[in-house]
Amino acid sequence: MKNYFILLAFLFLILLPFQLISLKKxxxxxxxxxxxxxxxxxxxSKGDTLVFAVKITLAxxxxxxxxxxxxxxxxxxxxxxxxxxxxxxxxxxxxPSYKNTASIVTLEYHNVFFFPFQIFVPPSFQxxxxxxxxFARWLVCREKCVPGTTKLSLxxxxxxxxxxHLVDEKIIDNLKNFPKDSLPxxxxxxxxxxxxxVHIIENKSIQSLFFYPITEGLFNLEQKPDFSFAGNELLIxxxxxxxxxxxxxxxxxxxxxxTQIKRNNIFG
Amino acid sequence: MFKNAIRxxxxxxxxxxxxxxxxxxxxxxxxxxxxxxVGMDFPLSDYRNKIVVLEWINFDCPYVxxxxxxGNIPNMQAEYTKKGVYWFSICSSAPGKQGNLPVGEIRxxxxxxxxxxxxxxxxxxxxxxxxxxxxxxxxxxxIDKDGTLVYSGAVDDxxxxxxxxxxxxxxxxxxxxxxxxxxxKPKIKxxxxxxxxxxx
Numbered sequence: 001m002k003n004y005f006i007l008l009a010f011l012f013l014i015l016l017p018f019q020l021i022s023l024k025k026x027x028x029x030x031x032x033x034x035x036x037x038x039x040x041x042x043x044x045s046k047g048d049t050l051v052f053a054v055k056i057t058l059a060x061x062x063x064x065x066x067x068x069x070x071x072x073x074x075x076x077x078x079x080x081x082x083x084x085x086x087x088x089x090x091x092x093x094x095x096p097s098y099k100n101t102a103s104i105v106t107l108e109y110h111n112v113f114f115f116p117f118q119i120f121v122p123p124s125f126q127x128x129x130x131x132x133x134x135f136a137r138w139l140v141c142r143e144k145c146v147p148g149t150t151k152l153s154l155x156x157x158x159x160x161x162x163x164x165h166l167v168d169e170k171i172i173d174n175l176k177n178f179p180k181d182s183l184p185x186x187x188x189x190x191x192x193x194x195x196x197x198v199h200i201i202e203n204k205s206i207q208s209l210f211f212y213p214i215t216e217g218l219f220n221l222e223q224k225p226d227f228s229f230a231g232n233e234l235l236i237x238x239x240x241x242x243x244x245x246x247x248x249x250x251x252x253x254x255x256x257x258x259t260q261i262k263r264n265n266i267f268g
Numbered sequence: 269m270f271k272n273a274i275r276x277x278x279x280x281x282x283x284x285x286x287x288x289x290x291x292x293x294x295x296x297x298x299x300x301x302x303x304x305x306v307g308m309d310f311p312l313s314d315y316r317n318k319i320v321v322l323e324w325i326n327f328d329c330p331y332v333x334x335x336x337x338x339g340n341i342p343n344m345q346a347e348y349t350k351k352g353v354y355w356f357s358i359c360s361s362a363p364g365k366q367g368n369l370p371v372g373e374i375r376x377x378x379x380x381x382x383x384x385x386x387x388x389x390x391x392x393x394x395x396x397x398x399x400x401x402x403x404x405x406x407x408x409x410x411i412d413k414d415g416t417l418v419y420s421g422a423v424d425d426x427x428x429x430x431x432x433x434x435x436x437x438x439x440x441x442x443x444x445x446x447x448x449x450x451x452x453k454p455k456i457k458x459x460x461x462x463x464x465x466x467x468x
Contacts, residue, residue: 071378072304072306074386102371104306144309145310
């Protein structure tokens with residue numbers, strides 16, 4: 001009997017590393033949210049720039065928030081890394097829906113959304129598999145708000161056809177609806193307002209422009225901005241400049257804020 | 269005789285139940301559900317395995333204003349929520365009492381102070397405030413990942429409304445949160461809270 005227990009304990013210790021490996025999940029699912037890492041291509045090869053996406057599926061009525069949630073909620077955080085290099089990748093965030101509840105603005109995702117990202121695999125890459133890791137943190141709300149975090153890990157072999165559940169060709173279709181990283185733009189500050197001039201790229205009309213400053217308090221968004229066109233420039237006159245109650249912010253503060261706006265807040 | 273014994277037993281059980289709902293250091297933090305300014309419910313039980321800060325707040329209280337106008341509390345909110353801490357600011361001011369603000373005004377103050385709490389929760393009937401024994405604004409309660417209440421007390425050790433004192437003060441909330449984030453047991457468990465009385 002004693003030997004039997006020793007044998008069991010021995011087997012448990014031998015198998016423990018395999019159990020731990022199997023604990024690394026490829027997807028996360030609870031009754032409110034499902035999170036997966038998917039490939040846009042059925043076969044992945046070295047020497048290619050590969051397109052993947054974090055697919056988030058929300059149960060009916062539930063929502064999560066954009067990187068800037070607005071007046072309530074928590075930002076959704078998606079951080080990706082791979083075995084190709086040590087770089088952290090932040091995927092593209094699609095345009096969220098704008099919700100105004102009694103003047104409380106929130107920026108939300110409902111239903112299904114893709115958060116795409118690219119990985120370039122050099123031809124000289126040594127490994128036989130591409131490993132992608134995701135850390136995700138979110139607050140999912142309907143009548144109540146529930147926080148969540150997960151770590152996912154996906155291992156994809158090169159040059160073999162991937163399992164069907166790991167591939168979604170809709171990722172590429174969705175890319176065309178994505179906000180541009182930044183549009184060429186400049187800003188001029190005046191005492192009571194700022195002019196944001198966005199250069200419209202030839203033959204490309206702006207379908208929608210989404211603007212929500214990360215540095216709160218700089219622009220007075222209680223007043224709607226004025227939009228006008230001058231040649232190939234879109235002029236947005238923003239009521240401003242109020243940094244925590246202090247008028248005429250220093251150019252340093254403004255330029256910092258504008259950098260953030262350029263990086264995160266202008267979509268065309 | 270037997271009936272009286274049963275009555276006494278029932279009374280003791282009731283008393284034990286009532287007391288078990290009170291927040292006590294080193295014991296499980298009592299559960300509650302409060303809603304935010306949008307009307308979303310935040311059940312504490314959904315924040316298991318997370319570090320949670322409960323901060324009693326009243327934006328009209330000069331002690332609260334000291335820590336918000338200086339950026340002291342908003343900076344902590346921004347720093348620690350990025351590190352995975354959930355920070356709930358709870359207002360237990362009864363309707364008509366100081367600090368019970370309309371939603372638009374709450375939103376305005378949050379923007380004005382650049383506050384970064386996870387959520388501003390409303391406790392108008394004061395049930396949660398009384399359950400936790402919140403006495404002042406601000407008054408902090410910190411819950412560890414096991415759901416145990418590990419700290420109750422002040423934000424720091426200088427009980428004043430002077431912003432200049434913040435630099436000189438020992439920040440208890442930072443000490444507790446840093447310890448928890450490092451996987452250590454906080455060295456302090458209770459301090460005397462200071463501020464305005466909660467307007468129940």
